[in-house]
Amino acid sequence: MELDSLYQEVILDHYKHPQHKGLNPVFTAQVSHVNTSCGDEITLNLNVENNLITSITWDGQGCSISQASVSMLSDLVTDKTLEEADAIVKSFSELMASKGTSSGDPEILEDAVVFAGVSKFPGRVKCALLGWMAFKDAAIQSQGESK
Amino acid sequence: MSFSVAQVRKDFPIFERTIRDGKRLVYLDSGATAQKPWAVINAESDFYSKHNAAVHRGAHQLAEEATDAYEGAREIVAQFIGGKENEVIFTKSATESINLVAYAMGNAEAGNRFALTASDSIVVTEMEHHANLIPWQQLAKRTGAQLKWFKVGQDSRLDLSNIDELITTHTKVVAVTHQSNVLGTINPLEAIVKRAHEVGAVVVLDACQSVPHMSVDVLALGVDFLAFSGHKAVGPTGVGVLWGKAELLDELPPFLTGGSMIENVTMTTATWAPVPQKFEAGVPNMAQAVGLGAALNYLSQIGMDAVRAHEIELTSYALEKISAIDGIRIVGPLENVSRGATVSFTLADIHPHDVGQYVDSQGVAVRTGHHCAWPLAKVMNVPATTRASFYLYNDEQDVDALVDALLGAQKYFGRF
Numbered sequence: 001m002e003l004d005s006l007y008q009e010v011i012l013d014h015y016k017h018p019q020h021k022g023l024n025p026v027f028t029a030q031v032s033h034v035n036t037s038c039g040d041e042i043t044l045n046l047n048v049e050n051n052l053i054t055s056i057t058w059d060g061q062g063c064s065i066s067q068a069s070v071s072m073l074s075d076l077v078t079d080k081t082l083e084e085a086d087a088i089v090k091s092f093s094e095l096m097a098s099k100g101t102s103s104g105d106p107e108i109l110e111d112a113v114v115f116a117g118v119s120k121f122p123g124r125v126k127c128a129l130l131g132w133m134a135f136k137d138a139a140i141q142s143q144g145e146s147k
Numbered sequence: 148m149s150f151s152v153a154q155v156r157k158d159f160p161i162f163e164r165t166i167r168d169g170k171r172l173v174y175l176d177s178g179a180t181a182q183k184p185w186a187v188i189n190a191e192s193d194f195y196s197k198h199n200a201a202v203h204r205g206a207h208q209l210a211e212e213a214t215d216a217y218e219g220a221r222e223i224v225a226q227f228i229g230g231k232e233n234e235v236i237f238t239k240s241a242t243e244s245i246n247l248v249a250y251a252m253g254n255a256e257a258g259n260r261f262a263l264t265a266s267d268s269i270v271v272t273e274m275e276h277h278a279n280l281i282p283w284q285q286l287a288k289r290t291g292a293q294l295k296w297f298k299v300g301q302d303s304r305l306d307l308s309n310i311d312e313l314i315t316t317h318t319k320v321v322a323v324t325h326q327s328n329v330l331g332t333i334n335p336l337e338a339i340v341k342r343a344h345e346v347g348a349v350v351v352l353d354a355c356q357s358v359p360h361m362s363v364d365v366l367a368l369g370v371d372f373l374a375f376s377g378h379k380a381v382g383p384t385g386v387g388v389l390w391g392k393a394e395l396l397d398e399l400p401p402f403l404t405g406g407s408m409i410e411n412v413t414m415t416t417a418t419w420a421p422v423p424q425k426f427e428a429g430v431p432n433m434a435q436a437v438g439l440g441a442a443l444n445y446l447s448q449i450g451m452d453a454v455r456a457h458e459i460e461l462t463s464y465a466l467e468k469i470s471a472i473d474g475i476r477i478v479g480p481l482e483n484v485s486r487g488a489t490v491s492f493t494l495a496d497i498h499p500h501d502v503g504q505y506v507d508s509q510g511v512a513v514r515t516g517h518h519c520a521w522p523l524a525k526v527m528n529v530p531a532t533t534r535a536s537f538y539l540y541n542d543e544q545d546v547d548a549l550v551d552a553l554l555g556a557q558k559y560f561g562r563f
Binding site: 063121124 | 167168498499500501505516521530531
């Protein structure tokens with residue numbers, strides 16, 4: 001079933017067992033994003049020290065795609081430099097814009113390539129990107145904060 | 148039920164197609180927009196292919212035909228809701244209709260009955276669609292007037308217990324929905340209209356979810372303004388209606404200005420054409436208005452009382468079948484009394500977006516989210532809901548398909 005390409009086991013697993021959920025009070029930037037069409041919300045705390053992401057935590061509510069996506073993102077960018085994280089976000093954004101034509105670069109995206117199926121469902125791309133866009137904002141803000 | 152759903156479905160070409168790899172289309176999203184019968188598609192197409200010209204101008208036959216068709220549509224609308232022709236204004240949407248009243252009120256100068264000051268108030272309800280909340284919220288901001296609102300109880304009904312404190316001699320406008328687009332609740336207008344008129348306030352009715360589904364008579368309701376959209380009433384997109392009492396429309400200042408809406412113009416001054424032209428600046432959405440006329444004729448032929456009776460029956464069936472599912476919470480009145488054919492719900496801890504995605508894979512089209520009524524979602528303590536909304540082309544088989552799909556969703560997301 002086509003639906004299975006959207007709801008990969010890894011995605012539902014992250015949804016049921018979200019990683020890095022619960023906000024760390026120590027952060028260099030806090031960002032809240034909402035998906036205005038469905039009401040999904042994510043607040044994300046990012047802590048950057050010496051250009052290195054030392055902590056990314058989040059809280060929110062929403063569909064399996066939005067919640068699993070931010071969970072996987074948090075896993076991916078922890079302990080990365082801002083530049084490395086930026087490359088990951090770029091790669092993920094490209095995958096989401098691919099309309100099902102790309103399977104994603106596992107070297108960069110690791111497990112997050114399972115979201116390739118989401119790009120075939122235009123209504124869900126925004127869900128998948130919600131946390132990533134929040135992170136992007138937080139990273140820009142942290143660049144100013146962290147030396 | 149005095150019409151055959153199977154027969155009605157034949158009038159709507161979209162039901163000839165299949166969905167998601169050959170599945171029967173079960174369209175349960177008419178609360179967002181209704182499907183269109185051939186009568187409407189042909190009327191709009193005929194206007195373009197045979198009669199197209201700018202209305203109310205042009206010294207030629209096409210302009211005459213276009214004007215006749217457009218003004219004919221106005222007559223149909225007026226008859227459909229029990230108003231007079233010169234009380235019907237075509238807009239591009241119900242949203243524009245409500246904004247028209249709100250912005251026109253904001254344009255009223257001191258001495259005009261619609262002029263608002265910081266000592267006035269505007270009353271809305273917690274169950275309004277954003278289209279009947281934000282125009283008033285922003286008008287209040289611009290004028291300093293106070294925005295007040297009726298609360299919604301956990302029984303999904305308006306709490307009218309403090310009506311006399313909410314609607315006071317300071318109240319200029321009471322804006323309320325006829326039927327909630329989320330809960331399905333049909334509101335008790337009589338008490339609200341009576342109190343509003345006691346204190347000299349006008350009542351603006353959002354009738355988007357009622358005019359397409361039941362017979363609505365503006366005089367019987369006693370409201371002062373009424374807005375509805377064409378596309379929810381099997382009509383085209385891009386056309387809405389504002390109805391208002393003639394004497395009120397006379398006093399209300401214009402909203403959009405420009406061509407067609409003027410009487411005399413100099414380089415520094417202008418006077419206004421009579422209503423309804425005063426509120427229809429620019430070349431209007433002619434083909435869409437004509438299409439709306441065809442839509443309302445189509446509905447009239449079936450009979451609005453028959454449509455309502457059909458929907459009441461279907462709602463009873465839907466409420467019974469849906470609420471029997473484990474983990475379902477209906478967000479709206481559980482009793483099929485003073486309620487329309489809109490059933491919103493949550494399904495255990497499966498997010499509505501995921502529910503919607505799964506049922507779509509089974510050919511069932513529903514809406515998910517906060518349905519442009521974010522404050523209401525907060526009142527009902529749900530981040531979002533799944534909404535099934537029924538219309539004249541739906542039947543019990545469609546309800547069964549939804550129920551099967553919901554059971555399937557539970558199974559699908561229960562795998563882990």
